[in-house]
Amino acid sequence: MVELMTKSPCAGLLPITRGALSLSEEDAGTVTSLASYDGQAGALSEALQAAHGVSFPAPGRVRGQGGTLCSWSGLDQAFLIGPEPDPDLSRYAAVTDQSDAWAVVRLTGAGCEDVLARLVPVDLRLRVFSPGQSARSLLGHLPVLLLRQEVESFLILAFRSMAGTLVEDLDTAMSSVTARSGG
Secondary structure, X not given: OOOOOOOOOOOOOOOEEEXXXXXXXXXXXXXXXXXXXXXXXXXXXXXXXXXXXXXXXXXXXXXXXXXXXXXXXXXXXXXXXXXXXXXXXXXXXXXXXXXXXXXEEEEEOOOHHHHHHOOOXXXXXXXXXXXXXXXXXXXXXXXXXXXXXXXXXXXEEEEHHHHHHHHHHHHHHHHHHHHHOOO
């Protein structure tokens, strides 16, 4: 009998360190898409706050507490990252488990903005894109969700099927930034 083994999206690809830059895979826990029903955004936000300690985020924002993140991911949509969703949330939103669909990586270190500037057509400099912000964009040709949690730390979510390309593109950009800095 064949035994199937669970593998993470970036198994064998990460971690990578280039100079002061580091790219690692994150165990994000459960990733749940929340798409609020028409007219239910306020009630959904209250239910999220009661159940998980975070409210539904405004566009381009991330809310977080402990091991729970709630990131804007599109019009009237957010990703609840970390805990299993409270069943009561389904009264106010379409609740869809996305855990197996995403590769989640963390890019950290001095120069992480420079790495992303080579790949992302969004201004991610600190004065424009501060901790607590999120954006849907492209990284190279891959659709991603970018979350800035700290000054020198980005959480990047990409489709699981594109994990190899995500890592390769980031590694190439990390190597270029490190070489330019003399590291």
